[in-house]
Amino acid sequence: MAMTSKTALEDAKKVFPGGVNSPVRAFKSVGGDPLFIGRAFGAKVYDIDGNEYIDYVGSWGPMILGHADSDVVDAVCNTAKNGMSFGAPTEAETELARLIQQAFPGMAKMRFVSSGTEATMSAIRLARGYTNRPLIVKCEGAYHGHADSLLVSAGSGVATLGIPGCPGIPEDVARNTLTIGFNDADALEACFKAHPGKIACFIVEPVCGNMGVVLPEPGYLEKVKELCSAAGAILIFDEVMSGFRACFGGASRYFGVEPDLTCLGKIVGGGMPLAVYGGRAEIMSSIAPDGPVYQAGTLSGNPVAVASGIATLKKIKNDADFYDRLDQTSGLLYDGLEKIAAEAGIKTVANRFGSMMTMFFASEPVKRFADAGKSDTKLFARWFRLMLSRKIYLAPSQFEAAFVSIAHTSEDVEKTLVAARQSFAEL
Ligand SMILES: *Cc1c(COP(=O)(O)O)cnc(C)c1O
Numbered sequence: 001m002a003m004t005s006k007t008a009l010e011d012a013k014k015v016f017p018g019g020v021n022s023p024v025r026a027f028k029s030v031g032g033d034p035l036f037i038g039r040a041f042g043a044k045v046y047d048i049d050g051n052e053y054i055d056y057v058g059s060w061g062p063m064i065l066g067h068a069d070s071d072v073v074d075a076v077c078n079t080a081k082n083g084m085s086f087g088a089p090t091e092a093e094t095e096l097a098r099l100i101q102q103a104f105p106g107m108a109k110m111r112f113v114s115s116g117t118e119a120t121m122s123a124i125r126l127a128r129g130y131t132n133r134p135l136i137v138k139c140e141g142a143y144h145g146h147a148d149s150l151l152v153s154a155g156s157g158v159a160t161l162g163i164p165g166c167p168g169i170p171e172d173v174a175r176n177t178l179t180i181g182f183n184d185a186d187a188l189e190a191c192f193k194a195h196p197g198k199i200a201c202f203i204v205e206p207v208c209g210n211m212g213v214v215l216p217e218p219g220y221l222e223k224v225k226e227l228c229s230a231a232g233a234i235l236i237f238d239e240v241m242s243g244f245r246a247c248f249g250g251a252s253r254y255f256g257v258e259p260d261l262t263c264l265g266k267i268v269g270g271g272m273p274l275a276v277y278g279g280r281a282e283i284m285s286s287i288a289p290d291g292p293v294y295q296a297g298t299l300s301g302n303p304v305a306v307a308s309g310i311a312t313l314k315k316i317k318n319d320a321d322f323y324d325r326l327d328q329t330s331g332l333l334y335d336g337l338e339k340i341a342a343e344a345g346i347k348t349v350a351n352r353f354g355s356m357m358t359m360f361f362a363s364e365p366v367k368r369f370a371d372a373g374k375s376d377t378k379l380f381a382r383w384f385r386l387m388l389s390r391k392i393y394l395a396p397s398q399f400e401a402a403f404v405s406i407a408h409t410s411e412d413v414e415k416t417l418v419a420a421r422q423s424f425a426e427l
Contacts, residue, residue: 004049008036024157030381030396032388040067042407045393053393054412058403060395061209061241061266064326064355065312066407072270075311079304086303092310093301099313100268100276103249104239106258110278111287112301116240116265117145119275120203122295123261124149126277127201127234129293130286137191137202137233139182141369141399143210144203144238144263152177155210155369160397182208182368183216185223192231201234202227206251206259209241209401211372212358213351221257228260234283240265240275241401246354247323248316254354270312272305322406323354329413330355330404336417344424346379356401372399379427386423392416 003011012019018026020034027034035047043066045055058064065072079092097110113119124136124147136149143156151158151166152174158166165174178195180187182204192199206221208214228235237259239250244267246254252262260283265275278284288294299305316322334352337359341348347363360366361376361383380398387394392415394402 003036005036005047006033008048009033022157024160024395024397024400027396029160029377029398030384032385034396035393042066042068043405043409043412051391053388053391054408054416055393056402056404056416057393057395058405059271061356061401061403062269062271063403064244064267064405065270065315066405069270069312069315069407071315072308072311075307076272076304079307082303084302084304085299087298090301090303090306092303092306096268096306096310096313099310099317100264102317103244103313104252104262104264104278106252106280107262107276107278108281109284110276111284111295112306113275113277113295113297114273114299114302114305115145116238116263116275117147118297119240119263119265119277120144120150120236120238121147123236123263123277124201124203125295126283126286126293127236127261129291130283131200131232131234133198133200133233134176135178135195135199136176137178137180137188137199139204139208139369140179141211141372142182142203142205142208142238144205145240148173149177150203153179155208155399157397159211159369159373159399181370182211182214183220184368185220185227188224188227192227192233197232199231199233201236201261203236203238205242206237206239206255206257207242207245207353207356209356210399211369212360212366212375212399213353213356213401214366214368214372215351215353216251216255217367221251221255225257225259234261235259236261236263238263241356242353243267244313244316245356246327251353267312268309269305270308272302272308273299274302274305274309326355326404326406329408329410330357332410332413333357333402333404333416336413337420340417340421340424344421344427346424346427355404357404358398358401360398382427383423386426387419390419390423392419
C-alpha cells in the first residue's frame with residue numbers, strides 16, 4: 001500500500017521524537033498531523049498524499065526564489081559533481097563573501113558556518129571574548145537558535161509549545177542571559193546601569209520574526225546602538241530571518257543602523273545549510289586563527305552550499321526590480337488579509353516587513369512578545385486548519401511568519417484570499 005502522510009508519520013515516530021527533526025513541524029499547537037512533502041516547485045509544495053498547496057512556509061524562510069529554482073539547482077548539481085566537501089578553502093567562498101558585503105557593507109570580515117544557531121552562538125562567544133565580559137542581553141520572545149544561553153525566554157517553537165524554561169540548561173548558564181522587552185530601549189539602559197562593565201552584547205532581531213513579525217518602532221534601533229556604544233557592549237543584529245527579505249541587505253540597510261556584528265542564515269544558503277556571522281574587522285580579528293576565540297566547522301563553507309548561496313544572491317542582485325515585484329505581491333496579500341478579516345468582523349493585527357508577515361488574532365498593536373502572547377491561538381489554530389483544507393500551507397503556529405517568494409503570482413494571492421474569506425466565514 002502506498003504511504004500517506006499519516007502512515008509516514010507513524011513510521012517516523014518510531015525513530016524521531018514526535019516523528020520530526022524540528023519541533024514546530026509536528027503541528028502540535030494547531031492540531032492534526034504534519035504533511036509529508038514529496039516535492040516542491042516555485043510557490044507550490046506537494047504532499048505525498050497527492051495534494052498541491054500554495055506554500056507560505058518557504059522552508060521557514062530560505063526559499064525567496066521559490067522552490068527548485070533552475071539556476072540554483074544547476075549550480076548545486078554542477079558543483080557536487082566536482083566533490084561534495086574538501087575541508088580546505090575554495091575561491092567560491094570569497095566570491096560569496098563579496099556578494100554578502102555588497103548587501104551588508106558593515107561585514108568587513110565574516111566566517112561561514114552551517115546554521116543560524118551556530119552563527120549566533122559564535123557571535124556571542126566572540127562578543128564575550130572580545131569584551132572579556134560575561135553577560136548577554138536578549139529580548140523576550142526572540143529566537144536566536146537553540147544554543148543554551150539563547151534559549152532563555154525564546155520565541156519560535158519554544159513560544160509555540162509554551163516551554164517555560166528549557167531543562168538541560170544549567171542555572172549558571174541561564175543566569176548570564178538578561179531578557180528585556182523588544183522596543184523597550186529604557187529596559188536596555190536599565191540593564192547597563194544595573195550591571196556596569198559586565199554586559200558583553202545585546203543580541204536582537206532588528207525586525208522580529210520568531211514571535212511573529214514585529215517591527216522596530218521609529219528610533220528604537222538607533223537608540224539601542226547608542227546605548228551599546230556608550231556602554232562598550234557589542235550590538236549584534238540577528239538577521240538570519242530578516243536578511244534579504246525586504247531589500248538587497250537587511251534591516252540594517254533598510255533602517256540605516258549599522259550593528260557591530262551581524263548574523264545571517266536562511267536566504268544566504270538558498271535552501272542549503274549555510275549561515276554567516278561577521279562585522280567590524282577589529283572585532284572579527286579575535287576569531288581563531290587570527291585571535292584566541294575558537295570556532296570551527298568540518299562542513300563550514302561547504303562548496304555545494306556556497307554554490308547555492310551564490311546562485312541565489314546573484315539572481316536577486318541581477319534582477320533590477322526583484323524587491324519591487326516581491327513587495328507588490330506581499331502587499332497584495334497583506335492588504336487583502338486585513339480587509340477580509342475586517343469585513344468578517346474578526347479582530348486581527350497584521351505586521352509586515354517586505355516579504356515576511358504575520359497576522360495576529362489580536363486586537364491591540366503588537367510591539368513586543370507580551371502583546372503577541374495575547375493572541376487568540378485557539379482561533380488561529382482553527383483558521384490554520386481551515387486554510388490547510390483549502391490547500392493553503394501556512395506555518396503551523398501563531399508565532400511565526402508567512403513568507404512570500406518571487407515565484408508567488410498575483411493569482412496565487414487571489415486564490416489565497418478567496419480561501420481566507422471562506423475560512424473567516426467558517427470561524
Ligand atoms: C531561524 C533563525 C535562527 C536559527 O537558525 P537555524 O539555521 O535554524 O539554526 C536564528 N535566528 C533567527 C532570527 C532565525 O530566524
